Amino acid sequence: MSKQISSERKTAFYLGGILMVIGGISFLSVFVTGIMNFGDFSNFEGQARSSMARAFGGMILLIIGGIVRGVGARGLAGSGVLLDPEQARDELEPYSRMAGGMVKDALDEVDLNFGSAAAEKVIMIRCRACGKLNEEDSKFCQECGKGI
Ligand SMILES: [Zn+2]
Structure with missing residues (x-):
């Protein structure tokens, strides 16, 4: 029975945090480039596609990062991924x-x-x-x- 949070879980916690930051930046960059390219419709379709990809990618990264972070912080059972109250209590x-x-x-x-x-x-x-x-x-x- 471990009394401390394992290093794997700590790694997952920080990795999840990093994923969330990357996702957040990617998501926000859509608005930044949207403002910078405002009124420039020369490559509108390409920009729209890139914006969509970054917005969706950023959102997915944010969600995955949040899940990984939660699992890292509370463990698989503790965060509700596994239904195991005994392990959850331990974690x-x-x-x-x-x-x-x-x-x-x-x-x-x-x-x-x-x-x-x-x-x-x-x-x-x-x-x-x-x-x-x-x-x-x-x-x-x-x-x-x-x-x-
Ligand atoms: Zn006295």
Whole structure:
């Protein structure tokens, strides 16, 4: 049982990201060349065909990149490609641990604040003369009246 995301999945995640970027650029370039060639109809058919190819190619790359990225991030079962809850749980384990860690951090933060507030209240000073516990900021013992 792996506790970390495998290197294959990391590679797929970044590869998917790269595919999405290429697809996005290809898709956007259609608009850029469309604006640059605006009013120039000398090779309209060729431009239209190239634009169509880039728009479709870009979209397909975006979709494939998104799928590859999702599979890389969550694993085959974790992303729903394979119906295997047991494997999905294993593959999503790093995320579960991340969520658990974040909850723990939040609780630690709350606990720390409560803890310091509570600690302030319970600090008492023992009188050296009679042993009575007095408030931290008291100058004289409540019991015997000697200076603290
Ligand atoms: Zn005392």
